[in-house]
Amino acid sequence: MPVHHTIHAYVASEEFYPNGSVIIEEGTVGDWVYVILEGSAKVRKKTSKGLVTVDTLKEGDVFGEMGFLEGGKRLRSASVVASGDVWVGILDGEKLTADFEMIPSNLKALIRSLVLKLREITTNVCSLASVPGEK
Numbered sequence: 001m002p003v004h005h006t007i008h009a010y011v012a013s014e015e016f017y018p019n020g021s022v023i024i025e026e027g028t029v030g031d032w033v034y035v036i037l038e039g040s041a042k043v044r045k046k047t048s049k050g051l052v053t054v055d056t057l058k059e060g061d062v063f064g065e066m067g068f069l070e071g072g073k074r075l076r077s078a079s080v081v082a083s084g085d086v087w088v089g090i091l092d093g094e095k096l097t098a099d100f101e102m103i104p105s106n107l108k109a110l111i112r113s114l115v116l117k118l119r120e121i122t123t124n125v126c127s128l129a130s131v132p133g134e135k
Contacts, residue, residue: 003060007035011089017082024080033064039086045078045126052126069115077119
């Protein structure tokens with residue numbers, strides 16, 4: 001899916017990641033939000049059984065948004081690793097913040113609640129997953 005023009009308007013810079021490069025590392029602090037411009041990446045989460053691939057991101061997919069939506073620098077809940085060569089756009093944090101601040105506070109609270117629930121569900125589902133062959 002191509003990058004939607006609304007998202008593309010937020011791209012402040014672009015970065016290249018060769019195959020296997022870690023774009024985001026689980027457990028690190030960050031607030032950058034990214035969009036896949038070209039290529040794909042795997043979302044991976046650590047579990048007691050090993051790494052679980054949660055999703056494969058493709059062109060137009062946004063990632064790193066959970067920390068931003070929760071209100072600032074937060075621990076990354078998963079790693080994102082280049083699956084082949086990948087170009088990502090880094091979204092303009094100031095512009096995102098300015099636009100997000102225009103949303104009514106009750107809606108922001110709802111969004112943050114949903115993100116927290118998504119984190120919990122992802123952790124729970126990953127703990128149930130079997131990971132033979134995952135690395």
